[in-house]
Amino acid sequence: MTRVEARIEKLKTAAYTIPTDGPEADGTFAWDATTLVLVKAFAGGREGLGFTYADASIAGLIAATLARAVEGLDVFDPSRAWGAMQRAVRNLGREGLASTAISAVDAALWDLKARLLDLPLATLLGRIRDSVPIYGSGGFTTYSDDKMRAQLENWVGRDGCRSVKIKIGSDPGLDPHRVEVARRAAGDAALFVDANGAFSAREALRMAQAIGELDVRWFEEPVSSDNLEGLALIRASAPGGMDIAAGEYGYTLDYFERMLSAQAVDCQQADLTRCGGVTGFLRVAILCETHHIDLSGHCGPAMHLHAACAAPRLRHLEWFHDHARIEAMLFEGAPVPCAGQIAPDLSRPGHGLEFKSADAAKFLVEER
Numbered sequence: 574m575t576r577v578e579a580r581i582e583k584l585k586t587a588a589y590t591i592p593t594d595g596p597e598a599d600g601t602f603a604w605d606a607t608t609l610v611l612v613k614a615f616a617g618g619r620e621g622l623g624f625t626y627a628d629a630s631i632a633g634l635i636a637a638t639l640a641r642a643v644e645g646l647d648v649f650d651p652s653r654a655w656g657a658m659q660r661a662v663r664n665l666g667r668e669g670l671a672s673t674a675i676s677a678v679d680a681a682l683w684d685l686k687a688r689l690l691d692l693p694l695a696t697l698l699g700r701i702r703d704s705v706p707i708y709g710s711g712g713f714t715t716y717s718d719d720k721m722r723a724q725l726e727n728w729v730g731r732d733g734c735r736s737v738k739i740k741i742g743s744d745p746g747l748d749p750h751r752v753e754v755a756r757r758a759a760g761d762a763a764l765f766v767d768a769n770g771a772f773s774a775r776e777a778l779r780m781a782q783a784i785g786e787l788d789v790r791w792f793e794e795p796v797s798s799d800n801l802e803g804l805a806l807i808r809a810s811a812p813g814g815m816d817i818a819a820g821e822y823g824y825t826l827d828y829f830e831r832m833l834s835a836q837a838v839d840c841q842q843a844d845l846t847r848c849g850g851v852t853g854f855l856r857v858a859i860l861c862e863t864h865h866i867d868l869s870g871h872c873g874p875a876m877h878l879h880a881a882c883a884a885p886r887l888r889h890l891e892w893f894h895d896h897a898r899i900e901a902m903l904f905e906g907a908p909v910p911c912a913g914q915i916a917p918d919l920s921r922p923g924h925g926l927e928f929k930s931a932d933a934a935k936f937l938v939e940e941r
């Protein structure tokens with residue numbers, strides 16, 4: 574089979590800030606809007622798309638620094654483009670906003686390659702599974718008991734989720750009550766909690782003991798994810814059956830290697846829209862396999878789905894309320910849960926997504 578040569582011609586980017594459908598907060602932060610930064614990559618008469626959830630300021634970085642790094646490269650070698658982008662931000666710092674920008678471009682380039690080959694991205698990457706389990710994630714600390722209960726019941730009853738997660742940590746005195754409400758609402762589904770690093774190690778251990786009696790199966794970021802010793806301590810001391818998870822703020826392979834080597838987690842989280850896109854996420858997946866630790870995809874389910882189908886030892890994806898809502902609003906082809914799973918549409922090339930530009934126009938804040 575002869576492959577037509579194609580070079581990356583240009584990148585375009587735009588940022589959209591979408592209000593939440595109500596006040597939202599976790600153990601350490603509150604927000605009322607979410608910004609999606611979209612990237613389109615062009616070659617061979619086709620375009621690929623990728624996105625990240627970050628600050629609108631990265632649009633300039635993508636349109637200038639990253640575009641210069643990748644334009645003219647072979648579109649069929651996205652890993653080479655990924656390396657070029659990493660080198661381009663060396664003096665800026667590879668982590669944080671620079672990594673989210675690289676993530677969006679990398680996802681767009683993989684999408685473009687798959688579209689040029691007229692293949693679903695999951696097929697191009699090599700599927701290990703046909704669908705991916707999801708867990709419902711929300712239960713914000715701003716929610717009343719009734720609102721939280723209704724959200725969890727919908728995920729379990731309507732979407733078939735076998736696990737659901739709520740936020741804790743903004744009011745430790747109230748947390749056991751909220752967990753008890755969530756436990757009843759979840760029924761037979763597994764219950765997860767996420768403190769977003771709100772506790773000290775001693776506080777987290779006390780909370781783990783208090784909510785362990787409610788059969789909590791997953792305690793995410795009980796302490797800051799930078800506190801690897803604290804995570805390892807809590808992992809060693811938590812009630813049986815309670816997994817410790819962290820990693821959503823990982824941007825480089827070195828970060829994930831340090832966390833895994835410290836034996837800090839039972840399940841490693843990674844966010845494709847932060848850790849270097851499809852290229853970065855699959856490298857983290859290989860690292861998890863070498864450490865014999867499961868991987869869980871953090872948020873952005875539409876952007877994770879195809880890579881998750883190709884990742885070894887993948888446990889599940891996070892069906893985060895904010896992002897699932899935005900992706901359904903702004904993308905044709907966004908995944909829809911069925912029996913607690915989401916599956917790629919193999920009749921559509923690439924990620925299988927088409928951006929609804931007209932619907933998104935009212936949210937536009939930056940365009941390059």
